[in-house]
Amino acid sequence: MPLFIINDDITNLKVDAIVNAANNSLLGGGGVDGCIHRAAGPDLLKECITLRGCETGDAKITKGYKLPAKYVIHTVGPIWRGGRKGEEELLKSCYNRCLQIAVENKCGSVAFPMISAGVYGYPKYEAMQVAKNTINSFLEKLEDDLDVYIVLFGRDISGFFEPEDGLNDFLNSRIPDLFDSIKMCSIAGMVGEATNRLFKTSSKESRKICSERMSDLGDILKQPDESFSSMVMRKIKESGLNEVSCYKAANVNKQIFSKIRSCAGEDETETYQPTKSTAMSFAIALKLPLDESKELLRKAGYAFSRSDKTDIIVEYCITNRIYDIFRVNEILFTYEQPVLGSKCH
Ligand code: AR6
16 A cells, blocks of 8 residues: 655666656657666667557556666656646546556556656646545555555655645754753663663672562563554544555555554464554554554554654644644655655565
8 A cells, every 4th residue: 555755766766667757759758758768778768669659648568677677657747738738637647547557567566756747847736636646546446555656856845745834833842852852861871871880789689679570570461551453453443444444544554454453452462563653654544642642652662752853743743633644744755754654565
């Protein structure tokens, strides 16, 4: 399932397929098309000649030749003519055709540039809306796992997203905490040092106390608290969500969700250790309020840090009930933070 936004040159990506925003001739051009042909080498053009062009809104596949990607899916986006000439339908069709071709060719991962948003003049924000909505609807219906990347290129990424007005104030309000946590780190360093010294001088007596405590600990461990996996499964039941929509709303793949499900329940001996990103993704997907999000994270061994921008942004989103994972990821991306979700590879 997962859909990620990244900032890169698409020709560097080691995915099963990259998409080329080509023209009707399929014989190369400028922009991303030029980059792909240069990186793939002349054999790509030789194969493209055999394809005899492509209609706007359609797509055709070739090998990737010298590219790290196995395939190139060439699509032809519409030229923007003001928005009343069927541009949106044609752009949707580009994404759908490319995704269909990727699935038919058993791709596990596919990366898209912003089709039509360069030379063809499609407005950036609108192009992004079409990209994310079309890809998300396709993935919602898809049974298999497919990792999809939307690749933005270069420095100017702002026009693709709506600004999140309240966030700067929220980040600024956290800055004193950021300094506090730097102070705390140095204090923690000093305490750690002192504890080390104490342990070096521990006597026989203190070792005895230690072993008594260990047996208490054994008792506690026999009745551990509800696990992360069990809380996720419980919350799914309580919210009436179905499991598939839940892991899709968390932007994680089926494999990860299967692990969570198999580790839930009282008699399960195995535990599932999510990454912090996965834990936060489920807090968003389950639309948990802040206190329950903190509880879910704690069960996985994490806390929202006030000295980490990703954590502050996710906390902001939860506080403001922004539970659309793609919107959360857009905001994280705009602030140059890693996006949430987990992929198969
Ligand atoms: N990696 C990822 N994205 C890129 C790269 C790259 N290496 N290079 C550019 N982009 P465009 P279009 C972005 O103009 O609007 C060609 O001449 C770029 O910043 O490549 O569909 C074809 O032959 C922009 O966001 O494609 C056609 O004639 C996006 O890719 C015509 O351009 C698309 O920009 C197609 O125009």
